[in-house]
Amino acid sequence: MNSKPPSGRCLKQNILLAVNNLPPMPQVMHKARDIIQNPISGLKDIGDLIESDQALAMKTLRLANSAYYSRMGKVSSVQEAAVVLGLRVLGELITVAFMSKALCSSLKGYDLPAESLWRHSLAVAVGSRIIANKKYPALANEAFSAGLIHDVGKLILDRYILQRKEEFLEFLAGGEQVFLVAEKEILGFDHAEIASEVCKRWNFPKSISVAVKYHHHPSLLRGNKLAYIVHVADEIAILSGMDIEGITFEIDDKSIQKIGIQNNEIELIVDEVMKSVNQITGLIEDGT
Template sequence: MSGKISSIQHASVLLGYEALGEIVTAAGAESILNGKLPGYGYESKDLWMHSLAVAFGSKIIANIKNPALAGEAHTAGLIHDVGKIILDGYILNKKEEIESFLEKEEKTFFDAEVQFFGFDHARIASEVCRKWKFPEGINSAIKYHHQPSAANESELAYILHMADYIATLSGVGYDSDDYLYELEPGTMDHLGLTQETVSDIVLQVTEAVSKVAV
């Protein structure tokens, strides 16, 4: 409808307030997340595509498990890895040391963050979200998106973790620890998801991303 929508009010009537909010959030997030991250080895758009996949996956899981969380799940998914943007320069500064650390058996970028800086990208992302005055539920879910059992029974943390794992299965975008990504034991039971449902969500995520990303 290019040229036919003349005001935000008109757009919100046509799209619905929630959908408009998602589009605005995504447009803002894209400008932050679409660049290269040479420390982590991301080409431009890699992190953005991964973030879109996690946003769609989180929303789909929330709609199955607890539809009231769908909006927060989408937002949390979009920005869950924003901490990597802040850490990337520091990782680049220690590239040689970190590369030799990663070469040791089963070491991931996540392990390297903790080892070299004493905290991980999820912790940084939650601090950024706190500064941006995001709701506490989102901050906490993002902080524990790699260890949802530590999130004090946060359903959103489990949703985010599951969607992050599903994004790695979908092959959309790229997450630096893709091939070593492990789902925390109990996550699928916690969310009441079967292997069949997960396979179906993988397909839905791939399709949803292909519709919005070129």
């Protein structure tokens, strides 16, 4: 006889344990962050670090030569890429390379094929960076990272949803409830809360873990620009055809107004996001 999966407090503990059991962020990510944050460290340090990981070195070169990152001609070595791109972009490349591995699996509980989560996350990252560059340039780097990791909670919750698929279908049957509420009601956490826990586990800055926690309800965090940016970029990813939130995604009406973005700008961002995601995913899918 099948035993019933745990619920209530026991289930919540299991989910938090799953977050704690996630593999730690690779050393190369930590080192890269240290180097980028330490103004004394030079481009050579980060170049050496990237060269110590062959797969990362290949991806860096490929990305550095892509139209998205470089408009300055071909580069043939990691050290050259470091000079052309600078520390910030190299840090971003390392994050993209790591997250592409972490986010590319299929999610059976959410009915998402392989790479849907990855493409969506990348679209939100790129969209967040574009919006930040237009309205709050100082937030551009954080916006990119927050966008990339905002839905990582789905990776954790997926198997718990799969175990309780019928309960979810029943909860959603009337068409009045959204999936996010089903997560909270049935599992005790929604994917945004769990994504925020993953940010803590992976030592992301607090500003990112907070924005990620409220990416579906940015108005609850008065004045947090980062949460609004990720929320609007989530909507833009959906408009760009990279939707994993489903028709149940509820746009927070105040967010577009708060960010100060116009409708004609949104159309342009959608185009740019689609182009950039296709470029980056094409470059990163090299089987390494």
